[in-house]
Amino acid sequence: xxxxxxxxxxxxxxxxxxxxxxxxxxxxxxxxxxxxxxxxxxxxxxxxxxxxxxxxxxxxxxxxxxxxxxxxxxxxxxxxxxxxxxxxxxxxxxxxxxxxxxxxxxxxxxxxxxxxxxxxxxxxxxxxxxxxxxxxxxxxxxxxxxxxxxxxxxxxxxxxxxxxxxxxxxxxxxxxxxxxxxxxxxxxxxxxxxxxxxxxxxxxxxxxxxxxxxxxxxxxxxxxxxxxxxxxxxxxxxxxxxxxxxxxxxxxxxxxxxxxxxxxxxxxxxxxxxxxxxxxxxxxxxxxxxxxxxxxxxxxxxxxxxxxxxxxxxxxxxxxxxxxxxxxxxxxxxxxxxxxxxxxxxxxxxxxxxxxx
Numbered sequence: 096x097x098x099x100x101x102x103x104x105x106x107x108x109x110x111x112x113x114x115x116x117x118x119x120x121x122x123x124x125x126x127x128x129x130x131x132x133x134x135x136x137x138x139x140x141x142x143x144x145x146x147x148x149x150x151x152x153x154x155x156x157x158x159x160x161x162x163x164x165x166x167x168x169x170x171x172x173x174x175x176x177x178x179x180x181x182x183x184x185x186x187x188x189x190x191x192x193x194x195x196x197x198x199x200x201x202x203x204x205x206x207x208x209x210x211x212x213x214x215x216x217x218x219x220x221x222x223x224x225x226x227x228x229x230x231x232x233x234x235x236x237x238x239x240x241x242x243x244x245x246x247x248x249x250x251x252x253x254x255x256x257x258x259x260x261x262x263x264x265x266x267x268x269x270x271x272x273x274x275x276x277x278x279x280x281x282x283x284x285x286x287x288x289x290x291x292x293x294x295x296x297x298x299x300x301x302x303x304x305x306x307x308x309x310x311x312x313x314x315x316x317x318x319x320x321x322x323x324x325x326x327x328x329x330x331x332x333x334x335x336x337x338x339x340x341x342x343x344x345x346x347x348x349x350x351x352x353x354x355x356x357x358x359x360x361x362x363x364x365x366x367x368x369x370x371x372x373x374x375x376x377x378x379x380x381x382x383x384x385x386x387x388x389x390x391x392x393x394x395x396x397x398x399x400x401x402x403x404x405x406x407x408x409x410x411x412x413x414x415x416x417x418x419x420x421x422x423x424x425x426x427x428x429x430x431x432x433x434x435x436x437x438x439x440x441x442x443x444x445x446x447x448x449x450x451x452x
Contacts, residue, residue: 206405206440208420210449214251214408217445221406222254224441225348226264228402232347233268239347240335242272242392242400244360245287246352249294251406251443256298266300270334272307274349275361275391278315278378281308285386309390319378319390326375338399340437343375349400349436353407354384357415357429361391369394369430394433401438405431410447417451 211217229239243249254260277285281292288308296306307325309318326344329335338345351359362369363383371377371393378390397403407416419432420442434440 206442208442208444208449210444210446210452212446214445217406217408217443218251218254221251221404221443222260224404224443225252225255225350226260228348229264229269233265238268238270238334240270240272242274242346242349243287243291243295244274244350244352245277245290246354247408248350248352248406249290251408252295252350256295261299264299267302269301270305270307271296271301272346273309274351274359274397275389276309276318277386278309278311278313278318278388278390279386280311286311315378315380315388315390319374319376322390323374323376338437341395341399343395343399345437346400348402348404349397351397351403351405351434353405353412353415353431355411355415356383357418357431358384359405359430359434360397361389362394362430362433364429365427369433398433398435398437400436403434403436403438403440404443405434405440406443407448408445410450412448413451416444416448420452 209217209220211220225241229241232239255264271291273287273291276287277283279285281288283289307322307329310321311318313321326335330337330344335344335346337343353359354363356364358364361379361382363379366379366383368377368379368391372395374393375396376390377393378388380388382389415429415431418429
């Protein structure tokens with residue numbers, strides 16, 4: 096998956112313009128709108144050394160062929176300095192024009208996988224993805240129902256609290272929930288609410304009444320029952336909708352992280368709760384990761400979502416990512432492998448998390 100540097104075996108520009116045998120090769124069309132900022136009459140320089148000038152009228156195209164490269168291209172990825180990527184296949188090139196954050200897109204089974212060169216570029220893409228969905232759902236139904244998790248996710252959302260998003264998003268349409276929560280006071284350092292408030296909620300104009308935290312005065316069991324009652328009340332008042340396929344509440348976007356062991360929410364490998372299929376919200380008192388008492392959405396609720404973004408960073412999670420997305424066959428799947436929404440699943444990975452793929 097990692098990009099491999101290639102050098103042209105001959106002076107490319109002369110060969111491209113003069114060789115009749117290459118004139119029928121697939122071309123990469125260049126157009127100002129593919130790039131950020133848009134190109135005008137400036138020269139675009141590839142990291143390979145090839146140059147192309149955009150102008151008015153028709154956009155120039157450069158023919159590419161595996162024989163131009165040394166070593167010849169096979170299933171490698173050629174990366175230009177613009178962030179545009181090309182993948183060679185069986186005699187054909189399939190081009191993907193990417194924005195300046197330079198992510199690699201792959202299709203892996205049930206989900207789309209985006210790999211980014213840095214956490215910064217991942218955050219830029221995640222902000223746009225979230226903002227676009229917020230605008231779509233707000234326009235369609237007047238609200239955007241989003242679910243947060245803990246861990247490093249809030250850091251990955253940091254671009255939403257910066258221009259242009261912080262001022263452009265209609266925050267009044269947002270309703271915010273948590274896929275899981277630690278049963279601790281809201282001002283405790285282990286609280287997912289505190290993490291989200293300090294890094295995100297306190298910096299945007301989401302209505303306080305649209306933020307649904309757990310009742311931290313209750314026991315784990317009581318907090319889980321109370322949160323499920325809250326969801327059912329919101330269904331009756333038409334804040335939430337129900338999945339026609341499953342009968343469970345349906346959220347517009349669920350933003351999930353993953354632990355190094357492959358757990359999502361507070362659903363851990365080998366724990367009986369991963370098989371819970373009736374309750375909407377349940378509790379755990381023996382979490383393998385402290386603090387031990389938590390509440391969590393169950394998989395039927397998680398998988399009733401319209402969109403799920405799995406946001407995973409760091410080399411410490413590369414093993415679980417490989418188990419989930421690699422070719423290995425697990426008789427007992429990791430919880431992250433059980434994430435399968437009704438709608439779209441997108442993996443946002445930094446290069447370290449994807450390093451073993």
